[in-house]
Every structure is written in structure tokens, then in C-alpha cells.
Amino acid sequence: MKTSTDRRRFLRLTMAGIIGITLGDQILQRKALASEELPHLAEDDAQASALQYTHKSPHEENHCGNCMLLQGNEGDEWRPCSIFPGKAVNVNGWCSAWTAKPA
Structure with a gap:
């Protein structure tokens, strides 16, 4: 009886650790990407x-x-656009995919 409880506890802690490491890594990667300057389109x-x-x-x-x-x-003059991944567009620019922000 004691071993099955220990095994469950071990598995639960292991899974929590794996999830924590994975989510933490994703958050760090997003921050690194956000801080990098994208090339201008x-x-x-x-x-x-x-x-x-x-x-x-x-x-x-x-x-x-x-x-x-x-x-x-x-407030940034050059910002990422979902139409042009990996590139920054000028906020004063325009393209034929322009779609109004919902009010």
C-alpha cells in the first residue's frame, strides 16, 4: 500500500516539474523574441x-x-504584423490586407 502511494506522489511531482520547466522555457523564449529587434519589411x-x-x-x-x-x-513606430511574420511594419504603412480594429 505504501509503495503505490509513493509511486503516485513521485509521478505527480515529476509531471508537475516537467510542466513547470516546459512553461517556463516557453515564457523565456517569448520574452527573448519580444526583446529582439525585427527587421523592417x-x-x-x-x-x-x-x-x-x-x-x-x-x-x-x-x-x-x-x-x-x-x-x-x-507607441512603437515599427511593429510586428501577423501577415508578415518575422518582419516589422511601419505604423503609418498600409497593405491590401488592412482590416479595421473592432470598435
Whole structure:
């Protein structure tokens, strides 16, 4: 009887440790990625060209700064966008994937 309780306790503690290590590692990786400077998206990038991306929006009211696809910290001039992974877009820019933020 004693051994089955010890075995369960051991397994429970082992699983908790594995979960803690895994989650802790993921949190550290996200912080490291967030602190790294992403390269700026070039207007002549193939995907940018396909989506007509420009650093300066031709539309007064529609720009990356008010697009729901923009990520990152409010106030930063260059921020990540879910359409262009691994690249930062200018908040004053625009592309044909622009989608209004919900009110």
C-alpha cells in the first residue's frame, strides 16, 4: 500500500516539474523574441509587393496603426504584423490586407 502511494506522489511531482520547466522555457523564449529587434519589411519584398504594402498609407484613415493585424507595443513606430511574420511594419504603412480594429 505504501509503495503505490509513493509511486503516485513521485509521478505527480515529476509531471508537475516537467510542466513547470516546459512553461517556463516557453515564457523565456517569448520574452527573448519580444526583446529582439525585427527587421523592417521592405516595400520591394515579394509578399509586401503582392499585398501592395507601403511605409506611408495612401489612405488617410486606414493605416497599420489602426489595423487589427498589427501586434506589438502601442507607441512603437515599427511593429510586428501577423501577415508578415518575422518582419516589422511601419505604423503609418498600409497593405491590401488592412482590416479595421473592432470598435
